[in-house]
Amino acid sequence: MKREETTKFLSELAEKHINPYNDPRIYWAREVTFDYATTHAIRVDYMKFKPVNNTVSGIEKGDFYCYEVKSSVEDFRSKNGHNFIGDYNYYVMPHDVFIKIKTEIPYKVGVYCPCGNELKSVKKAVRSDRERPVSEMLLMMFRSAKRDMIRT
Template sequence: MAKTQQTKNLEKWLWQNKATKHSTWGVYEVTFGDRDLRKKDGFRERVDFMTAENSAKGMVFRTYELKISLEDFRTKAAKSFVGDYGYFVMPYAVWQVIPVAELQPYYDQGIGVITPDAPDGKVGVIKAKHLKAANREAQGLPLYSTQDLMETMMKSAVREQNKLYKLKGRGYWE
């Protein structure tokens, strides 16, 4: 399924605003879980965008789920927040139509919301709280070590790099 222009706009905003700081790395579509992606019965989850920041406190991981419509928010697809902080990223108009009762369980878990196109010209942010491992454990979801998080980010980054190497007429070696 091709990405919509809205999705591309949100991805571009994330890249420009969350992945270009010194000591911060970002990558799209990071998959966690079963290492053998050919297995049909293994547990896997994917985040739309993930950053790792090397800070004085150690590595800080942030995950971002992009939602471009109310229907997209309500989809049965997993909403994965595996890092230290988690955010929904959505157009302001979408955030306005999601009933508070549907967002509240995420707020209670510490999930934030970012709306890059707030009407006042500022980026709207509902701050995320540090996600507790207990949240994932209570939901029966696996916990990932720093090594797991870095490995999955690296695999996704290499996948994206390989795409650039293969661009016809604009490839790395051309």
């Protein structure tokens, strides 16, 4: 499979994993950009927000999940796409890539690999202390989700 096809396949599995039933109560977005129009802008491939509940404090205590798709060892070793700013952070990659680079994955970062037509966890993420406020994270997710709504 070519790199573009692998990336597309992994991205489709990530979207299915994040929101398997196309539920509008699942809050997520793709290609979420932070610090836009600066020299240090970053883009997270996929982000999901899981509030504790829909109260103010439940939203403030919610968790952000970040997913970075890596289709090859070269892709993993590139400088791009290691933007782990969530409470839980994951790579999504083919299992053969994971086997080759597993010692290079930071301790707190988890990994999902394809198993048939779904993703399976091969390394569990450890909670990180997020540095960005809920309001900024949600605003950037909203902006990216809105962009995708306009495209369709």
